[in-house]
Amino acid sequence: MRALEVGARALLLEFRDGEEAGAFHAELLRRRAAGTLPPVRDVVPAARTVLLDGVADPRRLAAEVVAWEVPPPRWRAQPAVELPVRYDGPDLAEVAAVWGVAPREVPGIHASAEYRVAFCGFAPGFAYLTGLPEGYAVPRRATPRTAVPAGSVGLAGPYTGVYPRSSPGGWQLVGTTDAVLWDPAREPAALLAPGTRVRFVEEAG
Amino acid sequence: MTDRAFTVVRAGTLTTVQDRGRAGYAHLGVPRSGALDPYAASLANRLVGNDDGAAVLETTLVGCAVRPQCAVTVAVGGAPCPVTVDGRPAPWGAAVRVPAGALLDVGSAVRGLRSYVAFAGGVAAEAVLGSRSTDLLSGLGPAALADGTVLALGAPRPVPARPEGVPWPGVPDELVLRVRWGPRDDWFTSGALRTLTSRRYRVSAASNRIGLRVEGPPLERARAGELPSEGMVLGAVQVPPDGLPVVFLADHPTTGGYPVVAVVHEPDLAAAAQAPPGTPVRFTGADAR
Numbered sequence: 001m002r003a004l005e006v007g008a009r010a011l012l013l014e015f016r017d018g019e020e021a022g023a024f025h026a027e028l029l030r031r032r033a034a035g036t037l038p039p040v041r042d043v044v045p046a047a048r049t050v051l052l053d054g055v056a057d058p059r060r061l062a063a064e065v066v067a068w069e070v071p072p073p074r075w076r077a078q079p080a081v082e083l084p085v086r087y088d089g090p091d092l093a094e095v096a097a098v099w100g101v102a103p104r105e106v107p108g109i110h111a112s113a114e115y116r117v118a119f120c121g122f123a124p125g126f127a128y129l130t131g132l133p134e135g136y137a138v139p140r141r142a143t144p145r146t147a148v149p150a151g152s153v154g155l156a157g158p159y160t161g162v163y164p165r166s167s168p169g170g171w172q173l174v175g176t177t178d179a180v181l182w183d184p185a186r187e188p189a190a191l192l193a194p195g196t197r198v199r200f201v202e203e204a205g
Numbered sequence: 206m207t208d209r210a211f212t213v214v215r216a217g218t219l220t221t222v223q224d225r226g227r228a229g230y231a232h233l234g235v236p237r238s239g240a241l242d243p244y245a246a247s248l249a250n251r252l253v254g255n256d257d258g259a260a261v262l263e264t265t266l267v268g269c270a271v272r273p274q275c276a277v278t279v280a281v282g283g284a285p286c287p288v289t290v291d292g293r294p295a296p297w298g299a300a301v302r303v304p305a306g307a308l309l310d311v312g313s314a315v316r317g318l319r320s321y322v323a324f325a326g327g328v329a330a331e332a333v334l335g336s337r338s339t340d341l342l343s344g345l346g347p348a349a350l351a352d353g354t355v356l357a358l359g360a361p362r363p364v365p366a367r368p369e370g371v372p373w374p375g376v377p378d379e380l381v382l383r384v385r386w387g388p389r390d391d392w393f394t395s396g397a398l399r400t401l402t403s404r405r406y407r408v409s410a411a412s413n414r415i416g417l418r419v420e421g422p423p424l425e426r427a428r429a430g431e432l433p434s435e436g437m438v439l440g441a442v443q444v445p446p447d448g449l450p451v452v453f454l455a456d457h458p459t460t461g462g463y464p465v466v467a468v469v470h471e472p473d474l475a476a477a478a479q480a481p482p483g484t485p486v487r488f489t490g491a492d493a494r
Contacts, residue, residue, distance in 0.1 A: 004388035007468030010438045012388045042231040044436035046460050051436025053231065120234040121434060121460035124343050128434075184333045184345065190233040 003062035010053040011062055018118050018130055021048045026073040026195055028052075038064075045119040045194045047128075075116055080197035083162065085111070085153055087202060089173035091141070095155060098138045106174060107202050109136070115160060115198040120190065125164035125182030127192035132158060144170030151177050153200070160200075162192070175200075208274040209326065213354040214308060215270035220350040221339035221414075222330045223321075224260040230334055231459040235345065237439060238338040239455050241414060241478030242319055244373045245283035249323035251368040252280035252300045254361065259327030260337040262350070264320045266481075268311035269350065271322075276305045278325040278364050284317030284376060284479060300364050317376035317479035325361035341414050342456040374476045380408065380486045382452065382469045382477065384442060389432065389464035393444070397424040401442075401450065401466065401488050409449075410482035415458075416443075416451040417477045419486050423448025424466065434460045440469035442488075450488075452477060 001024070004012040015021040025045040031037040038061055041054025055061050087107035096103040115131035137158045145168065148154070152163045154171025161171060164182035177200075181191050192198060213220075223246065226239025240246035240263055247257040262269065268286055273279075280300050281288050288295045289310045295301045303309050311320055330337045330347040339346045347356070390398060406421030424444050437443070441453040443463045452469055454477065467488070469477070480486070 005385070006388050006438050006465070007385050007440055008470065010468075012435065041229055042436075044231045044459060046435040047433030049433075049435040051231075051438070053436065053438050054228070119434070119460065120232060121458065122234060124230075124233060124235045124345060126234050188233075189230075189334060194232055 001066060003066055005058050005062070006051065006053075009055055009058065010051060011055055011058040013050045013052065013065065015048050018048050021045055021050055022116065022118060022195070023073045024070055025050050027068065027070045029195065046121070047119070075197055078197050080114075080199045081191060082199050082201050083153075083177045083179050084203045085175040085177050085200045086204075087175040089153065089175045091172035092174055095138055095172050095174055099136060110160070110174060111200045111202045115200070117192045117194050117196045117198065118159070119194050120192070123164055123167055125190040125192065126161055127181075127190070127194075127196075129160040129192070129198055130158060131198075132160060138172050140170040141172060144168055148173065149176070151179070151181075153177055209277075209358040209360070210275070210355055211271045211273040211277070211324070211358065213269065213350045213352055213356070214272050215310070216350040216352050216354065217264050217267045217269040219265040220269040221263050221341070222260050222328050222347045222350075222356070223263045223338045224336055225258045226338050226455060227334045227336035227340075227345070231436065234343070234459050235334065236340050236342050236456050236459060238336065238340040238346065240321065240338075241455055242283050242321070242475040244371050244475050245319070246321045246323070248371045248373055249280045249282035249321040250327075251365070251371065252282070252298070253278045253323045253325040254364040254368075255323060255325065255327050259323065259359070260330060261324075261328065262322040264311060264322065266318055267313045268320055269322070270308055270310040272306065272308050273303055273324075273358070274305060275358075276302065277358060278302050278361065279309060280323045281311050281320055282323070282373075283319050283321040284314035286314045286320050287312035318481050319478055324358050325364060326359035329357040329359040340456055342458060374472070376479045377476045377484065380476055380480045380484050382473050382486065382488050384467035384469050384488050384490060386467050386490070387465075390466050392426055392428055392464040393466055394425045394427045397426070398466070400424060402490050406450070406486040406488070408480045408482050408484040408486055412482065414454055414456040416453050417480070418451050419449060421449070421486075424450065426464075431462045432464055434462050437461045437465070438468060440471055440474055441465040442467045442469060454478065
């Protein structure tokens with residue numbers, strides 16, 4: 001792990017890969033809940049980094065965290081959020097072609113993987129889920145759609161994501177869920193916060 | 206005390222409700238948002254007896270006009286501008302009593318970009334995640350004002366005779382932004398780092414609440430490709446493929462894939478919010494490396 005200072009009040013922790021970043025993120029949250037982490041305003045995981053923003057003394061915190069022994073995360077111990085999905089997306093055939101399977105096989109492959117929210121971004125409540133086995137990455141669409149409906153389940157690179165509300169987007173759409181991903185009146189507002197386990201359950205179209 | 210509200214008569218080019226924003230939700234993809242010039246917003250609030258964090262109006266260049274349904278004390282701060290009540294001149298930077306039904310006009314900025322209008326009791330728009338700020342990137346909070354919008358006001362407190370001041374950086378003739386290098390300065394050539402801190406840039410007209418864009422010599426990358434998305438901070442100097450730096454302001458995205466060459470010292474961002482297009486910009490090193 002590398003710790004990079006970001007301005008006067010933040011620290012960017014960089015890891016070999018997303019797995020290691022996810023494990024460290026889980027440890028940060030554990031220590032924050034236990035009250036043993038110095039005050040940090042934002043803990044923002046991403047593809048293979050965790051940003052600690054709003055830190056009084058980033059240099060001191062850096063010296064502390066690089067010495068941590070981080071146990072392997074026990075994802076399975078957490079309950080999973082289940083998202084019912086109708087696999088009726090307009091890009092099913094394209095995804096099938098990239099995977100080298102028939103379109104009717106896509107739902108089974110997608111729904112059998114176990115997912116975890118690696119990080120959020122792009123829009124409030126938009127989660128980047130990892131869990132698709134290696135070899136199932138798909139490119140973004142060459143031309144993004146100007147409007148992707150809320151609840152669309154899409155794939156891009158190694159990630160699966162669900163659009164919390166209608167927005168432009170370039171992900172390959174494979175299905176639709178009625179789950180409410182983002183509701184500011186709910187606590188927490190985001191259904192899928194970083195670290196959450198997720199399962200997609202195929203619904204009859 | 207009924208009808209504590211005002212109607213927007215002239216919304217201007219972009220007038221939004223702002224307080225200190227919704228910090229602490231970046232991990233859910235929620236930008237911080239909040240007044241771009243927090244010093245000016247605090248000062249206007251103190252003049253009318255509000256807490257620093259009460260919601261105010263943030264105007265852009267041409268001001269706005271509102272008609273309160275009740276008598277209310279207001280103060281206009283930030284970018285200096287003519288202020289009138291039913292056509293009669295009123296002071297900028299001071300508490301002004303506006304009678305019920307009178308027209309408060311906040312004119313075009315004489316200098317700077319963003320004026321702040323504080324109302325005694327604060328603008329009582331609906332809070333989202335603890336903040337009433339309009340977030341233009343993700344659409345959270347109240348919509349930008351439109352002609353005819355009605356906004357409620359909170360309960361006023363006594364207006365202090367001598368409010369405590371706030372140092373206000375003001376409107377810069379030349380915008381000086383102190384930076385700390387990193388976290389991705391190693392993605393740029395040493396020549397590019399010298400360019401950033403030695404050459405002149407100018408504020409671009411494409412700037413907005415998300416970022417301050419500048420025009421000037423592009424920064425040359427030492428390596429190609431894109432970074433995997435990583436968390437972004439307020440004041441990050443992100444460099445897209447065209448090589449022209451963008452300084453992230455309050456409505457910035459929480460993650461991004463372009464390398465951040467340096468980070469601007471946060472207190473310098475208030476002046477950045479008041480620098481009109483064409484203002485000369487100088488980036489100076491805040492640390493030795």
